[in-house]
Amino acid sequence: MERDDLIVNDQYAVDATHSEEEGKKIRKKLYAVTIILTVITVVEVFMGVFFKRNGTFAWETIKHAFIVLTLVKAAYIVLVFMHLGDERKNLKYVILLPYALFIMYLIFIGLWEGLSVQEANSLFR
C-alpha cells in the first residue's frame, strides 16, 4: 500500500538533508546546549538544597528564579532540540501562541481560585 503522506510531502523531508560540514556545525551547537541544560539543572538543585536553609534569601525570589530557569531550559529544548527555531515563523506562532495564551489564563485563574479556597479553608479549619 502506498502512503499518501510519504508521496505528497516527501520533498520537505528530502530537502532537510545536510552535508558533513553542516552536520559538524549543528553538532557543535547541540553540545553547547547540552552543557547549558546540565549546568542549569545543577544550579537548580544546589539552589533547592542550600538557599532554603539560611534566611538571607527570600524563598519567593528563589521560587521565581526556578520558574525562569525552567523556562530557559524549556526554550532551549523546544527551539534547538525540537528544531522549532528553524521552522517557518507561521508554524512557530501556531504552536506557541495559542498554548501560551491558554496556559497563562489557566494558571492565573487556577491559582487565584486556589488562594481563595485556602482563605476559606483557614477560616473554618
Add this chain to the structure above:
Amino acid sequence: MGAHAKPVTNDELWGGGQSPFSISYGKMMMWYFLVSDALTFGGLLTAYGVIRHGSAHAWPVGEQVFEALPVLGTGYPLVYVALMTFILIISSVTMVLAVEAGHRLDNKGVIKWLGYTIIGGFFFVGSQAWEWYHFIHGSGGGFQLTQAVTVDAVDENGKTRQMTIAPGSWVHMPESFGHEYEHAMDAGHDVNVIFGAAPAGAAHGHEEAAAHDDHGAHADHGHGAHTAEAKHHGPVDAYLDKLYINKYTLVREGSEDLRALQVTGPGVETLWNARAANSFAFGANLSKNEYGQDQQYANFFFFITGFHGFHVFSGVVINIIIWLMVIRGVFMRRGHYEMIEKIGLYWHFVDLVWVFVFTFFYLV
C-alpha cells in the same frame, strides 16, 4: 528542518499545492498532538498548583521527601531526581544526534544514537520505578495527633526549643520502630511500647521478634503456621526513644525554617499518647500517606509522575520499533529519515514535560 526549505513567495506559499508551513503532514500532526498533550500536562500541573494553594496545611517539601539514593541511603536531598533529569536530558541529546545523523543519511550513526536513546529511556523508567518503590514504602511511617501537644524539640543545629504541635499534624517514627510496629499491626499482634533506648542486649532479641513476625505473617499462607504463631504469647516489645516532627514539612519562625526536629525524653511519651489510633500511615498509597496532611499530595505524585512515566515507556517502545526499522534499512530505501525527526519530537517533549515536573513537583 525548515531552515533548509527553499524560499517561496507568499503567493506561491498559499496558492495551494504545498504546505504553508513547509513541513510534512506527519511532522505537523506530531506537533499538534504534542500541543494537545502539553495542555494535558499543563492542566495536571496547574491542578496541582490549585490544590496546593488551596491547602490550609503545611505542604510536604521536595528536598525533605526525596532525599534517598539506592544503596547509599538517605541524606542526599534531590540528588536522585537531579540524576533522573540528567539521564533524560542526555537521552534527549542522543536523540537529537540521531536526527542529525539521519539528515546526513548516516544509517550507522542513527542506529548508534537511537540505541543510546533507548538505553537512556530504560534507565529513566527504572529510576522512576525505584522512586515509586521508595515513596510507597516510606521510611518509618507516622501518626497524627488528636490534640495540640507542647514538647521540647531539638532542631537541626542542636538548639532545643519548645514547640506546640497542632492536632492533625504528623509525627514520624524512627525507621526501625516504625517497621516493627507496622509488622506487628499487619500480623495482628499488640505492641508493648517501652519508652527509651533499647538495652544493649535487647537489640538482638528484637530482630528475632521481628523475624518471627515475618514468619507469622507468611505462615498464614502456608507452611508451619502452628509453630510460628505459638511462639507469640502476648504483645511484642518495642523500644521508642525518639520521634520526629516536621520531617517532611516546615514551619517558619521569622527568618528561620524549622524542620526535621527531634523529640527525645518525656516528650516522646506525650506525643505517643496523643496519637490518633487509626491515623497510622506507612509510606503512601491512594488513601493514606505519611508525607502530608493532604492526601492529594500523594495522589498527584502518583498521577503526574505516573502519567509522565507512561509517556516515557511508550516513547521507549516507539523508539525500539523505529530502531528496528532503521536496522532493517527501511529509511535508507525511503531516501530520508524524517521518521526519526517525528519520534524525536515526541521524545524531546517527554524531556520537556519532565523539566516542568521537576520544577513544580520537586523544587518549588
